[in-house]
Every structure is written in structure tokens, then in C-alpha cells.
Amino acid sequence: MALVGFESLLVDIGTGIATAVSADNLLFCLIGVTFGTFIGVLPGVGVLSTVAMLMPLTFRLDPTGAIIMLAGIYYGAAYGGSTASILLNLPGTAQTAVTCLDGHPMAKQGRGGVALFMTTIASFVGSIAGMIILGAFAVPLAAIAFSFRAPEYFALMLMGLLGAALMSTEAPFKSLAMTALGVSLGLIGLDVNSGVVRMAFGVQQFYDGLPLIAIALGLFGLPEVMRSAGSLSPVAASMRNVKLRDMLPTREDWRRSWGAILRGTGIGAFFGALPGTGGTIASFISYAVERRASRHPEQFGHGAIEGIAGPEAANNSAVQTAFIPTLALGIPGDAVMALILAALMINGIQPGPELISGRPDMFWGLIVSFLIGNVMLVIVNIPLIRIWVAVLTIPYSILFPAIVIFMCIGTYSVNYAIVDVIVLLVSGVVGYAMFLLRLPPAQLILGLILGPLIEEHFRRAMQLARGDFLVFFQRPISAFFLTFCLLMIAWTLYGLVRGRRPLLAEQDDLA
Amino acid sequence: MRFLGISVTDLVAGLLIATIGLVVLISSWPLHMGTARSMGPGFVPIWLGIILVLLAAGIIFIEGLRGPAHVATIPAVRPLIFIPAAVIVFALTIQRFGLLPSVFATAFISTLADPASKVWRSAFIAVVLAVMSYLVFGYGLGLQVRAWRW
Numbered sequence: 300m301a302l303v304g305f306e307s308l309l310v311d312i313g314t315g316i317a318t319a320v321s322a323d324n325l326l327f328c329l330i331g332v333t334f335g336t337f338i339g340v341l342p343g344v345g346v347l348s349t350v351a352m353l354m355p356l357t358f359r360l361d362p363t364g365a366i367i368m369l370a371g372i373y374y375g376a377a378y379g380g381s382t383a384s385i386l387l388n389l390p391g392t393a394q395t396a397v398t399c400l401d402g403h404p405m406a407k408q409g410r411g412g413v414a415l416f417m418t419t420i421a422s423f424v425g426s427i428a429g430m431i432i433l434g435a436f437a438v439p440l441a442a443i444a445f446s447f448r449a450p451e452y453f454a455l456m457l458m459g460l461l462g463a464a465l466m467s468t469e470a471p472f473k474s475l476a477m478t479a480l481g482v483s484l485g486l487i488g489l490d491v492n493s494g495v496v497r498m499a500f501g502v503q504q505f506y507d508g509l510p511l512i513a514i515a516l517g518l519f520g521l522p523e524v525m526r527s528a529g530s531l532s533p534v535a536a537s538m539r540n541v542k543l544r545d546m547l548p549t550r551e552d553w554r555r556s557w558g559a560i561l562r563g564t565g566i567g568a569f570f571g572a573l574p575g576t577g578g579t580i581a582s583f584i585s586y587a588v589e590r591r592a593s594r595h596p597e598q599f600g601h602g603a604i605e606g607i608a609g610p611e612a613a614n615n616s617a618v619q620t621a622f623i624p625t626l627a628l629g630i631p632g633d634a635v636m637a638l639i640l641a642a643l644m645i646n647g648i649q650p651g652p653e654l655i656s657g658r659p660d661m662f663w664g665l666i667v668s669f670l671i672g673n674v675m676l677v678i679v680n681i682p683l684i685r686i687w688v689a690v691l692t693i694p695y696s697i698l699f700p701a702i703v704i705f706m707c708i709g710t711y712s713v714n715y716a717i718v719d720v721i722v723l724l725v726s727g728v729v730g731y732a733m734f735l736l737r738l739p740p741a742q743l744i745l746g747l748i749l750g751p752l753i754e755e756h757f758r759r760a761m762q763l764a765r766g767d768f769l770v771f772f773q774r775p776i777s778a779f780f781l782t783f784c785l786l787m788i789a790w791t792l793y794g795l796v797r798g799r800r801p802l803l804a805e806q807d808d809l810a
Numbered sequence: 811m812r813f814l815g816i817s818v819t820d821l822v823a824g825l826l827i828a829t830i831g832l833v834v835l836i837s838s839w840p841l842h843m844g845t846a847r848s849m850g851p852g853f854v855p856i857w858l859g860i861i862l863v864l865l866a867a868g869i870i871f872i873e874g875l876r877g878p879a880h881v882a883t884i885p886a887v888r889p890l891i892f893i894p895a896a897v898i899v900f901a902l903t904i905q906r907f908g909l910l911p912s913v914f915a916t917a918f919i920s921t922l923a924d925p926a927s928k929v930w931r932s933a934f935i936a937v938v939l940a941v942m943s944y945l946v947f948g949y950g951l952g953l954q955v956r957a958w959r960w
Binding site: 356359469470472473475476479480482483486490492493495497498500521524525526527528529530696697699700701703704705706707708711712715717720721723724727728731732735736737738754757758761762765766767768795 | 819820822823826827830834837838841842845846847848849850851852853854855858859861862865866868869872873876877880882884885886888889890893894896897898900901904905909913916917920921923924925926927935936939942943947951952953954955
């Protein structure tokens with residue numbers, strides 16, 4: 300029996316390889332990782348808004364290729380982000396913020412090339428290890444998840460939402476409120492159980508729910524532009540003539556880095572798979588660990604190569620393992636994963652245990668594409684680094700009108716509805732107000748996407764249990780998840796009473 | 811900045827969320843609540859409305875009183891006017907005039923968000939973007955939208 304399972308697994312992986320190396324999918328993968336590096340390099344253009352901007356495309360493409368492309372943007376951005384961190388001291392993405400600390404001093408010492416080379420290698424090692432962990436853990440996890448019923452899914456989603464809201468914030472009430480608001484907005488429209496329309500306020504276009512892409516672009520993309528237009532000034536690139544020879548690390552650099560890369564990979568793999576924590580936190584923890592483990596902690600902040608190798612391995616490894624809960628359970632750990640989940644569902648594919656057994660071509664194709672994509676990224680990032688250095692000099696004054704246009708057309712193209720563009724506008728204004736009031740928009744997106752699912756599982760569970768709320772504690776797996784939820788709440792309350800700074804609250808300031 | 815010891819940004823955030831919570835609550839009130847065994851469409855939204863109001867109280871009275879008082883600063887004023895204006899123009903023109911004129915107008919207005927913008931430069935960017943979006947979206951991706959319409 301076990302042998303049969305192993306053979307069919309090999310067949311499935313074979314299908315995946317065949318899917319991933321098809322000409323179309325290779326092209327989508329290349330587009331995804333290149334575009335991901337591009338927006339990663341550019342400060343002021345976020346991953347979430349880019350994924351949302353390209354989501355309408357997935358309705359016109361083959362779903363597998365589309366998801367390969369969206370995922371490529373996600374992990375490609377983690378590579379590109381470090382370039383801006385090192386050369387400009389300006390993080391391209393939040394995940395690479397910590398790379399500024401030692402990467403930029405290295406650039407000032409004339410070792411920017413070495414820093415870029417080492418971050419690429421660290422990213423590659425972290426990604427490949429994360430990808431292997433993803434492949435190894437997703438299948439057994441999905442096998443367990445086959446026994447999940449409504450109570451388990453409800454408890455798991457609640458854990459995901461609470462984890463995302465509580466694990467990395469210094470303002471738990473604000474992020475919980477955004478989650479609850481997201482769930483409420485997710486309920487707008489037709490209730491499938493009763494056929495009643497809820498909270499649509501008479502707008503017929505909302506009967507099918509709010510337009511997700513318009514809201515995601517509005518909350519993230521428009522505020523990014525409204526904050527940066529006119530204030531992000533172009534920078535002179537100091538490294539225009541970087542040569543491959545100047546990029547090669549010394550023997551000493553390697554000796555100091557490899558341990559950091561391995562530790563970073565482990566830290567990233569762990570925090571990536573957990574709901575609510577991800578690359579950003581993993582990179583900060585990796586930095587702290589390296590500084591503590593180092594025999595020269597005084598060099599940190601002045602160009603210690605361990606300080607870029609560890610965190611870069613960590614954030615890339617986390618990006619890969621973040622796919623474990625999304626693909627194996629159908630529960631996204633962060634807002635970008637939630638968008639990718641939504642893209643799958645819009646294409647009629649339900650992520651979760653059935654995806655792995657029912658659509659092996661897609662599941663394994665995606666994983667194999669991660670391998671291919673990461674190899675592409677090394678090529679795109681090391682020999683072609685000059686292109687990205689040049690990209691840094693593109694003035695934002697040219698970029699942001701293009702971003703506004705892409706957001707408008709992208710939103711409009713989903714339903715050809717003006718209402719969606721108005722939702723984009725309103726969400727943009729709301730998103731800007733949220734930025735001023737320090738309310739986290741990522742939680743809202745996560746709640747919006749998971750809201751209808753969590754309500755559905757909750758109602759179904761209650762129906763099966765004949766109205767007995769204790770059902771969630773009588774089933775061992777859901778009891779385990781709910782206990783974890785209670786522990787998170789208790790930990791947060793304890794933190795409020797003690798007035799402690801939460802796990803790496805600084806990331807809020809950097810994000 | 812604090813008001814009665816409460817951080818003003820937290821106070822505003824809390825009041826807004828409380829208002830939204832009340833809107834959720836009131837608009838879901840007429841819906842059938844159902845029983846725990848067979849929940850109606852109103853059960854979850856009504857509880858969410860209550861939870862939102864409670865969380866708003868937490869924002870005001872716990873985070874607002876004990877947390878740091880952040881001052882909301884607006885990085886630049888021009889984008890606040892011209893970026894939303896550009897989106898409004900897009901909404902008004904895309905169906906009436908078609909893709910090329912609509913993108914031209916939208917892009918032109920959004921370039922004004924940059925205080926250093928110059929008319930000819932903006933016009934140039936707008937023309938390039940209009941042609942590019944027609945090629946990418948209309949021609950390349952087969953968007954069902956006319957190039958222009960008078």
C-alpha cells in the first residue's frame with residue numbers, strides 16, 4: 300500500500316515536471332520572477348498591489364500558468380528587494396528592510412557587489428530548502444487534512460486570522476478590528492444558505508460580493524502612490540559599472556556566511572509556515588540570532604556579511620514555506636497568499652487537500668516551477684545586475700502614472716463595470732486614511748477573503764452539532780487549534796498588562 | 811497629540827470603527843437571526859457588529875490611553891488631490907470616450923501629483939501610456955474596450 304502511494308507520488312511529480320517545463324509555463328515563470336524582481340527593486344511598489352494588479356490577467360490565462368506567474372512575483376520580489384536595500388538604504392519590500400542594516404554599509408565600503416552576490420546566493424539556498432520542505436510537508440499535511448470537517452476548518456481559519464492579527468503587532472485591537480471589518484465586508488452580498496442579500500445597500504453589483512481586486516488595489520496600491528508621488532526622488536546609482544569579478548565574495552566572506560545561511564533558512568522555514576508570521580519577522584529574528592551568535596557583534600551595523608546572509612536566507616525560505624498552509628489546507632497565512640488563494644478559487648480551483656490529489660499537475664507543477672524560477676532568479680540577479688541598478692534610477696515621476704493607469708484598467712477589466720472603479724477610488728481614500736490612523740490593511744484583505752469561508756464552516760459545524768457550541772472542543776483537532784487561539788489571546792492580554800513591546804514591533808515602522 | 815489622555819489618531823480610528831460596527835449591526839438587524847442549530851443570515855453579521863464596537867472601545871480606551879500618541883502626518887498634499895481625481899476621470903471617460911482618450915486624460919492628471927511636473931513632459935508621458943495600454947490591454951490581452959469613441 301505504501302509502495303503504491305510512493306509510486307503514484309512519483310507519477311504525480313512527473314506530471315508536475317511536465318507541466319512546469321511546458322513552453323507556456325516556463326514563459327509565465329520567467330515573466331513572474333522578472334517582474335517580481337523589478338517591483339522588488341523599486342521602492343514604493345508593493346508585492347500585494349502588484350499581485351492584485353496582475354490578478355485580472357489570470358482570468359484570461361490558463362490557471363496553472365497564471366498561478367505560476369503570481370507566485371513568481373511573490374518570491375521574485377524577495378530577491379529584488381535586497382538590491383534597493385543594499386544600494387539605496389531603502390528597502391524595496393518590507394521583508395528586506397533588515398538587509399539595509401549591514402548591506403548599505405557594505406555598499407559604502409565599496410563591497411556592494413559582494414553584498415548583492417551573497418544575498419542572491421543566500422536567497423537561493425533559502426528558497427530551495429524552503430521548496431523542499433514545502434514538497435515534503437504538504438503531502439502528509441494534506442493527508443491529515445482529508446479528515447477535516449467543518450469544525451476543524453472553522454478552528455483552523457480562526458487560528459489563521461488571529462495569528463495574522465496578533466503575532467506581530469503592537470496594537471492588537473486595531474488589527475483585530477481590521478480583521479473583523481474584513482470579515483464583515485466579505486459577507487456583503489447574497490447569502491448562499493438563505494438566499495437573502497446582506498448589507499448591499501441596494502447596489503446590485505454587490506450581490507455577488509465586493510470586487511476583491513478593486514479593494515486590494517485601493518487599499519494598497521493607491522495609498523502607495525498617494526504617499527510616494529512627488530516625494531520619492533530619483534537617486535544616482537553608484538554602481539553602474541559593477542563587474543562580476545568585483546562581486547565574488549572572498550574565502551573569509553564564505554566562511555562567515557554559510558552558517559548564517561543555514562540558520563536563516565531554518566528560522567525562515569519555521570516562521571513562514573506559521574500563520575501570521577512570515578518573511579519580515581523571520582528576517583529580523585535571523586538578524587538578532589546572528590548578532591548574538593557572532594564573535595564580533597560590534598561589526599553588526601557596519602557591514603557584517605552574516606547580517607545580510609542570514610536574513611536573506613530566512614525571508615526567501617519563509618516565502619516558500621508560506622505556501623504550505625495555503626496549498627495543503629487552503630488557509631492563507633498572509634494577505635498576498637490570500638490573494639493567490641482567491642485567484643485559484645476564482646478559476647474554480649479549491650486549494651486544500653483535494654488540490655494535491657485531484658490536480659497533481661497544478662500542485663507539483665507549481666512546486667517544480669519554484670525550482671526553475673529560483674534558478675532563473677540567480678541568472679536574472681547576478682549576471683544581469685546592471686539592469687537592476689539601472690532600474691533604480693528610473694524616476695518615480697514616470698512610474699507612478701503608469702501604476703495608476705494599470706490599476707484603473709486592471710480593476711475595470713474584471714467586470715467592465717464602472718462601479719468597480721468607484722470601489723477602487725473609495726478604497727484608495729479609505730486606505731490612505733487607514734495609513735494615517737495606523738490601521739493595518741493586510742488584515743482587512745485576509746478577513747475579506749476568508750470571511751465567507753469561515754462563516755460557512757461555522758454555520759455548517761453548528762448545524763451538524765445540532766447547535767451545540769461545545770462541538771469545537773469535543774473534536775480533538777479543532778480543540779487543539781482553538782486552544783492555540785486562546786493561548787494567543789492570553790499572550791496578547793498578558794502583553795497588554797505588562798506593557799511589553801511585542802515580537803519585533805519595529806517592523807511596523809519599517810513596513 | 812492627546813485629547814483627555816487619549817491619542818487623537820486612536821480616538822478617530824476607534825470612533826470610525828464603532829460607527830462601522832453600528833452600521834453592520836443596524837443593517838443586519840432586520841435579517842433572520844435563526845437559532846444556534848440553524849443559523850439565519852443575520853447571526854454572524856450581528857455578532858460581528860457587536861465585536862467591532864467592542865474592539866473600537868479597546869482601541870480608544872486601552873491602546874489610546876496607554877499606547878504612544880502618533881501624529882498623523884501627510885507626506886505630500888498634491889497626490890491627495892490629483893490621484894483620486896485621475897481615478898474619477900477614468901471612471902467618467904472609459905465607457906464614454908474609449909481607451910485612448912481616457913488613459914491620456916487619466917495619466918495626464920495623475921502626473922500633476924508631482925509638484926515638479928511640466929505640461930509637455932506630462933503630455934508626453936500620457937501619450938506614451940495611452941498607446942502602451944492600448945497595445946498591452948486592447949491588442950495584447952483582448953480587452954473588450956474601444957480605442958476611441960466620440
